[in-house]
């Protein structure tokens with residue numbers, strides 16, 4: 001069951017009281033489909049809570065763009081997996097989606113430019129077997145460059161080790177290793193040339209091992225994700241590590257302040273800090289100081 005905005009707002013207020021500044025990233029499903037999402041976004045605007053959105057772009061109408069800008073949104077990520085209609089629409093299961101998403105994204109770029117608003121706009125792309133052929137990822141980088149947006153953020157397909165196997169995901173996982181290596185080489189070259197790719201180079205270099213499910217190299221530093229990230233699901237479940245699905249409570253019934261300092265949660269976090277997994281995606285592993293600087297430069301242009 002999806003929690004109402006008032007529960008989210010209570011949670012956000014508690015987090016703000018605990019930590020001062022923090023970043024609230026809203027993704028989905030499709031966040032703009034949540035009936036009372038505006039209550040949440042307007043709350044963020046009133047309370048100076050930094051928030052950003054990952055959207056499929058379908059509901060980025062002029063009205064909604066204006067409302068988001070009025071709420072002081074910090075960044076918008078638009079999901080585009082390919083510039084080929086058949087690939088993107090096929091992956092997302094909505095005929096005509098790419099055409100409409102591109103039109104709305106381009107309108108968003110125009111509006112922010114006309115109003116001289118510095119809004120980092122990022123194309124968010126799932127890396128999988130479907131969109132590697134025909135230099136599909138490289139062409140997306142070219143599209144972002146021509147639009148003049150902050151860049152493309154690639155997210156290698158998440159392989160779920162748990163739950164029922166999904167045939168579509170299994171298919172999407174079957175990348176051609178040679179094609180993937182060539183793509184990685186080209187993307188790294190493009191990144192070195194200054195083309196708009198948000199991912200750090202060492203993370204891109206690791207995709208072939210990730211898709212081959214090769215053993216992770218030894219980590220030399222602790223994982224700080226469980227010390228500073230929370231993932232909260234629409235039903236309120238709170239995780240401190242997404243890939244390992246480590247749950248600590250629920251925002252509908254628990255106080256995050258009490259949870260954070262409770263012995264069981266401290267013990268879970270302490271164990272995770274020593275995690276030896278090299279994970280992709282939202283776990284910020286293998287990001288060097290110069291990668292943070294580059295990201296900052298890209299987002300604040």
Ligand code: SF4
Pocket residue numbers: 223224225226241242243244272273275276277278279283285
């Ligand atoms: S490295 Fe381990 S603990 Fe850290 S986020 Fe990834 S899976 Fe979780």
